[in-house]
Amino acid sequence: MNPEAIKSKEIMQGSAAIAETIKAIAPGVIAVYPITPQTHILEHLARLVADGQLKSKYITVESEFSAASVIFGAASAGVRSYTASASQGLLLMTEVIFNMAGTRLPAVITAVNRSLSPPINIQVDHQDTMTLRDSGIIQIYVESIQEAVDTHIQIFKIAEDREVLLPAMVCMDGWILSHAYEPVTLWRDEAVQEFLPPFDPVFQVDPKNPLTYGALTDDDKITEFKYMVHDALIRSKEKIKKVAGEFRDAFGNYYGDVIEKTYTEDAELILIAMGSMAGTIKAALEKLRAQGKRVGLIKIRSFRPFPDQELRTALAGAKAAVVLDRSFSCSSGGILGGEIKACLYGQGGPQVINYALGIGGREIYPETVLEIVNQSERLVESGKIPPETIFYNLNRELL
Amino acid sequence: MKLNLGGVTEAGRSKQNRTGNWRYFLPVVDQKRCNGCGTCELFCPDSAIEINNKLCLINTFYCKGCGICARECPRSAITMQVERGVAV
Amino acid sequence: MQTDLKKNYLAPGHNACPGCGVAIGVRLILRAAGEKVVVVSPTGCLETFTSPYGASAWEVPWVHPLFENAPAVASGIEAALKYKGDYETHVIVIGGDGATFDIGFGALSGMVERGHDILYICYDNEAYMNTGIQRSGATPYGATTNTTPRGKFSRGETRPKKDLLEIMRAHNLRYVASATIAYPQDLARKVKKGLAIDGPAYIHLITPCNLGWGINPEETVELSRLIVKTGLFPLVEYEDGELTSVHKLKNALPVEEYLKKQKRFAHLFEEENAQMIAEIQKMADQNIKKYNLAG
Numbered sequence: 001m002n003p004e005a006i007k008s009k010e011i012m013q014g015s016a017a018i019a020e021t022i023k024a025i026a027p028g029v030i031a032v033y034p035i036t037p038q039t040h041i042l043e044h045l046a047r048l049v050a051d052g053q054l055k056s057k058y059i060t061v062e063s064e065f066s067a068a069s070v071i072f073g074a075a076s077a078g079v080r081s082y083t084a085s086a087s088q089g090l091l092l093m094t095e096v097i098f099n100m101a102g103t104r105l106p107a108v109i110t111a112v113n114r115s116l117s118p119p120i121n122i123q124v125d126h127q128d129t130m131t132l133r134d135s136g137i138i139q140i141y142v143e144s145i146q147e148a149v150d151t152h153i154q155i156f157k158i159a160e161d162r163e164v165l166l167p168a169m170v171c172m173d174g175w176i177l178s179h180a181y182e183p184v185t186l187w188r189d190e191a192v193q194e195f196l197p198p199f200d201p202v203f204q205v206d207p208k209n210p211l212t213y214g215a216l217t218d219d220d221k222i223t224e225f226k227y228m229v230h231d232a233l234i235r236s237k238e239k240i241k242k243v244a245g246e247f248r249d250a251f252g253n254y255y256g257d258v259i260e261k262t263y264t265e266d267a268e269l270i271l272i273a274m275g276s277m278a279g280t281i282k283a284a285l286e287k288l289r290a291q292g293k294r295v296g297l298i299k300i301r302s303f304r305p306f307p308d309q310e311l312r313t314a315l316a317g318a319k320a321a322v323v324l325d326r327s328f329s330c331s332s333g334g335i336l337g338g339e340i341k342a343c344l345y346g347q348g349g350p351q352v353i354n355y356a357l358g359i360g361g362r363e364i365y366p367e368t369v370l371e372i373v374n375q376s377e378r379l380v381e382s383g384k385i386p387p388e389t390i391f392y393n394l395n396r397e398l399l
Numbered sequence: 400m401k402l403n404l405g406g407v408t409e410a411g412r413s414k415q416n417r418t419g420n421w422r423y424f425l426p427v428v429d430q431k432r433c434n435g436c437g438t439c440e441l442f443c444p445d446s447a448i449e450i451n452n453k454l455c456l457i458n459t460f461y462c463k464g465c466g467i468c469a470r471e472c473p474r475s476a477i478t479m480q481v482e483r484g485v486a487v
Numbered sequence: 488m489q490t491d492l493k494k495n496y497l498a499p500g501h502n503a504c505p506g507c508g509v510a511i512g513v514r515l516i517l518r519a520a521g522e523k524v525v526v527v528s529p530t531g532c533l534e535t536f537t538s539p540y541g542a543s544a545w546e547v548p549w550v551h552p553l554f555e556n557a558p559a560v561a562s563g564i565e566a567a568l569k570y571k572g573d574y575e576t577h578v579i580v581i582g583g584d585g586a587t588f589d590i591g592f593g594a595l596s597g598m599v600e601r602g603h604d605i606l607y608i609c610y611d612n613e614a615y616m617n618t619g620i621q622r623s624g625a626t627p628y629g630a631t632t633n634t635t636p637r638g639k640f641s642r643g644e645t646r647p648k649k650d651l652l653e654i655m656r657a658h659n660l661r662y663v664a665s666a667t668i669a670y671p672q673d674l675a676r677k678v679k680k681g682l683a684i685d686g687p688a689y690i691h692l693i694t695p696c697n698l699g700w701g702i703n704p705e706e707t708v709e710l711s712r713l714i715v716k717t718g719l720f721p722l723v724e725y726e727d728g729e730l731t732s733v734h735k736l737k738n739a740l741p742v743e744e745y746l747k748k749q750k751r752f753a754h755l756f757e758e759e760n761a762q763m764i765a766e767i768q769k770m771a772d773q774n775i776k777k778y779n780l781a782g
């Protein structure tokens with residue numbers, strides 16, 4: 001850690017840490033709408049604005065649909081803009097998020113992951129953000145509160161880069177990261193400002209240069225417009241890597257670039273996961289390694305852009321990849337699992353075992369991981385890896 | 400021409416469109432009756448009328464022939480004349 | 488009549504139907520508003536006929552986001568301009584009745600309740616025209632549309648039009664007014680007033696649709712005059728809650744004069760539906776009384 005950049009080191013709640021970081025990033029426009037477990041972020045921001053510590057226009061909208069729309073408008077006028085949401089709120093934003101990506105507006109959203117209704121449930125899983133995966137938004141999933149803090153600083157730089165210009169989302173697990181208290185290092189405002197150049201858009205809404213936004217297009221150009229979003233998202237991968245490196249140089253912290261590898265070099269079995277679950281798996285890995293088991297972990301930081309080539313390379317020597325999904329697509333199965341299978345298909349990589357688990361806050365303990373590793377080893381040995389997703393600990397007695 | 404980022408497009412480029420070829424009826428101005436009051440210009444949905452020195456000029460490149468100018472002219476100085484085919 | 492401002496901020500060559508009431512309305516609005524504006528429009532006819540990529544008709548900055556979020560996007564633009572220290576540029580939303588009365592109503596209510604300095608103009612053609620004439624909350628009693636057709640058991644729209652002017656008044660706006668394209672000076676004056684006040688303002692503008700109403704292209708302006716002259720759509724103005732102007736009618740015309748010109752009301756003239764015309768006349772009479780139009 002770069003001691004010069006440190007503002008404070010204290011045990012604090014994840015939401016407070018995020019709000020304090022947003023203050024350092026200083027967006028011009030912040031739109032807010034409450035939903036559990038994101039609410040503490042916006043309440044903390046409100047206090048910062050009320051005390052004059054944060055000069056942003058703080059807009060208390062009447063829905064998440066409008067929260068996303070307000071930051072769409074602000075970004076179109078060339079101003080850095082931000083909101084946070086979760087679950088139903090993120091889904092209500094869906095149409096606007098597609099519109100932001102297509103219009104190439106780099107607003108940033110903190111997604112505090114939570115399950116979707118019904119039944120209504122306020123606990124964590126990844127169904128909300130995974131459902132937005134096709135929109136063109138950048139999605140980085142984080143493992144710890146510190147990573148959430150640091151990723152917020154990085155993600156504005158990535159999204160606002162003229163070669164990227166896409167909306168972006170930091171996905172942090174509800175409760176486990178938003179409400180937990182951990183030791184957190186906060187960075188000095190000046191250090192953040194120095195790292196993060198001002199937003200300098202290519203186009204902006206301005207009477208001095210009247211432009212038309214949101215034009216109508218026919219089939220002669222529409223594939224190309226959509227391809228440009230696809231392509232920009234793919235190219236943002238290099239930017240994510242670069243900015244992760246720059247962040248390490250400026251602040252000293254590093255969490256991998258698009259993926260993070262733990263004990264993968266010699267691993268026969270590689271677990272793949274996103275979010276706070278990665279921390280649990282790391283704890284389990286220590287036990288497994290102590291038992292001499294060649295098991296490793298790939299934590300996916302950047303789900304969008306999808307780290308396909310990086311995964312293929314990292315998985316090349318493994319016998320099996322065990323993908324742990326915190327969301328699934330009905331009738332098709334784990335979303336991450338499906339994408340990893342597609343990315344490995346025909347490339348001679350490992351076999352893929354896919355689990356869905358941790359839905360609606362069902363706890364994932366280190367023991368859960370140990371048991372999954374055990375099961376997976378048996379499946380590899382038996383040669384009977386099921387092509388479909390395994391719903392871990394599904395209670396059939398209730399069905 | 401390369402596409403602009405995000406579909407952002409330049410102002411006023413509709414001017415290249417010859418909407419005059421939608422027209423069946425052509426407004427013809429009786430300049431003796433017309434006093435250049437500009438009512439027609441105000442109501443023209445297609446910005447196809449210009450009042451210049453009290454003279455009413457119809458821009459046939461754009462005029463779609465809706466006939467509002469003729470209907471609204473307070474001096475009945477504009478008549479719609481069949482230009483091509485028959486409107487159905 | 489004088490045309491003080493000559494510049495067209497809505498360029499020719501757009502794709503509106505011949506005689507489009509919306510195109511007339513927007514030309515007049517933009518002239519009154521001048522150069523220092525940003526316009527936001529929801530999806531709808533206006534958006535469609537003005538904004539093909541590479542052939543935009545807008546000569547002022549214009550943003551089309553989605554069908555239901557123009558007021559929120561405008562809120563973001565207004566906040567961003569103010570954040571940058573730009574207190575001169577006016578933000579205007581020009582949106583259809585479907586966007587305003589129905590799908591974007593929550594966003595509009597939020598925008599005005601929060602007090603954004605934005606002029607919202609609803610161009611009301613009384614149905615979803617862009618998708619081919621389906622009813623909206625602004626479709627008047629008795630009108631047929633493609634979702635309220637005349638049928639064995641149907642006489643068109645069964646409900647009266649939502650009274651959005653009153654709903655906007657209930658938001659305590661500093662400026663609320665109604666206008667039609669038949670009175671350009673009146674409209675221009677109202678636009679300027681709406682822009683001049685600090686905070687949100689709302690103007691309800693009638694813009695007839697030839698196709699949707701079943702009238703001839705040359706009748707657009709005339710119909711937007713008749714709707715006033717029958718008392719069905721009074722031209723009024725509220726400033727700081729007070730009714731400050733009313734367009735008086737010496738002798739209001741019977742509503743038939745307005746209805747009979749439109750195919751969407753043709754069935755009302757069948758004998759069995761005479762009662763419906765009486766109902767509509769009652770609505771006009773209520774307006775005349777409410778605003779003392781004849782006095």
Ligand SMILES: Cc1ncc(C[n+]2csc(CCOP(=O)(O)OP(=O)(O)O)c2C)c(N)n1
Nearest residue numbers: 530531532554583584585586614615616617
């Ligand atoms: C979310 C959503 N629902 C439906 C539509 C389809 N749609 C586009 S325009 C429109 C009707 C617009 O009606 P109005 O606001 O009255 O404007 P008009 O076309 O009459 O000018 C509809 C239903 C859409 N674009 N987006």
Ligand SMILES: [Mg+2]
Nearest residue numbers: 583584614616
């Ligand atoms: Mg309409």
